[in-house]
Amino acid sequence: MTSIGAALIVIKNMSQSILERRKEFGIMKAVGFASRDLRNEVIAETSVQLFLGYVAGLVLSAVAIFALAGTTIAVSIPWDLNPYPHFLASDPQSISTMQTYPLPISFQYPYAIAAFLLVAAIGMVTVLILARYLNKTKAVEVLRYE
Amino acid sequence: MSDIIITKSLSKRLGKVQAIRNVSMSVRKGEFLAIQGHSGSGKTTLLGLLAGLDSADAGEILFNGKQITKMDEEQLALFRRENIGIVFQSFNLIPTLNAVENIALPLFPSNMKNGEMLAKATLAAREVGLGQRLEHYPNELSGGEQQRIAIARALINSPKAIFADEPTGNLDSKTGKKILELLKQLNKEKGLTIIMVTHDDKMAKAAHRILKIKDGVIRHG
Numbered sequence: 296m297t298s299i300g301a302a303l304i305v306i307k308n309m310s311q312s313i314l315e316r317r318k319e320f321g322i323m324k325a326v327g328f329a330s331r332d333l334r335n336e337v338i339a340e341t342s343v344q345l346f347l348g349y350v351a352g353l354v355l356s357a358v359a360i361f362a363l364a365g366t367t368i369a370v371s372i373p374w375d376l377n378p379y380p381h382f383l384a385s386d387p388q389s390i391s392t393m394q395t396y397p398l399p400i401s402f403q404y405p406y407a408i409a410a411f412l413l414v415a416a417i418g419m420v421t422v423l424i425l426a427r428y429l430n431k432t433k434a435v436e437v438l439r440y441e
Numbered sequence: 442m443s444d445i446i447i448t449k450s451l452s453k454r455l456g457k458v459q460a461i462r463n464v465s466m467s468v469r470k471g472e473f474l475a476i477q478g479h480s481g482s483g484k485t486t487l488l489g490l491l492a493g494l495d496s497a498d499a500g501e502i503l504f505n506g507k508q509i510t511k512m513d514e515e516q517l518a519l520f521r522r523e524n525i526g527i528v529f530q531s532f533n534l535i536p537t538l539n540a541v542e543n544i545a546l547p548l549f550p551s552n553m554k555n556g557e558m559l560a561k562a563t564l565a566a567r568e569v570g571l572g573q574r575l576e577h578y579p580n581e582l583s584g585g586e587q588q589r590i591a592i593a594r595a596l597i598n599s600p601k602a603i604f605a606d607e608p609t610g611n612l613d614s615k616t617g618k619k620i621l622e623l624l625k626q627l628n629k630e631k632g633l634t635i636i637m638v639t640h641d642d643k644m645a646k647a648a649h650r651i652l653k654i655k656d657g658v659i660r661h662g
Contacts, residue, residue, distance in 0.1 A: 327522025
C-alpha cells in the first residue's frame, strides 16, 4: 500500500510538472525535437521517478514491518475460553487471564509484486495521457509566449 | 546568388484574423533580410511559417528547393533541426539547464555522445564570445548573455538560415546593438542567411533588404 501511495504521489507530481513545463516542451519542439523525442523524454523521467517512488515505498514498508514484527499484544481471555478457569484452581489469583501474542505481520512478496504491477500500469496510463497532451503542443506556441 | 526561400501565395488565418494574405517573396542565400512591421502586422506569423514552426492554410514555401508546406509535424521537426536556427525575443532558454546544456539542446535527440555534444556547444559558445560562463544557469546571466546563448544554440546544428524574432526586443539599446553586430558578423563571416523580424527602423536598416508588412500583406520588397 505504501508503494502504491508513493507511486500515486509521484504520478501526481509528474503530471503537474509536465503540465507546468508546456513552454519548455514548446521550446524543445521549436529547436527540432519530434513528438517521439518528447515522449521518450517523458517516459524516461516518469519511469525513473516511479521506480524511485516504488523503492522508497518498499523500504518504508520493510522498516515498518521490521519495527512491528517484534511487537506483542496482550489479550484478555474470558474464563469460559480459558482451559484453566479460575474456579478450578486452588489459588485463583495464580491463574493468568491474559495471554500475549506476536503481531501477525510479515513481508508479503505477492503483495509487493502486485503493487509493482499496479504502479507500472498506472504509470503507463499516465505516460499515454501526457504523450497525447505533448502531441497537441505546437512548436509555434513558443512565438506566442513572447 | 540563388534563392534559399521562395514563397508562393502564402496565407494564414489566426482565429477570425487573416494574419497573412497571399504573400509571395524570396530570400537569397547569404542575405540578411529584415521583415518590418507594427504590432499585429503579421510579421511573427510570417516568420513562424518560413521557419516551419507553423503550417500555412494556403500557398507554398520552398526552402532550399524543398517544399515544406506539405510536411507533417515529425518531418517539420527534423527539418528545423537540420536546416534552421531560431532566436526569440525572450531568449527561451530552459531554466533548469546551464548555458552549455542549453546550447547543446538541439543535439539531444541525435545519437551524439554527451562529451561530443558539450564540446560542440563550447565551441559555439566561444563563437558568440561567451566562453567563460558555460556553467551558469539562465537566471545567473544578463539579458545580453542569455541572447548570446540563444544565438549559439541556433548555430549548433550548422543551420542554413537563422530566424530571429525581435532579437533585441528585451535588451537595452547598447546590448541590443552588440547582438545586432553579432548577427551581422555571422552573416558576413559564415555566409549565414538571416531573416530578422523587427518593428525598429534602426535594426531594420542594418539588413541588406527590408520587407515591410502591414495587415498580413508585403508592402515593399
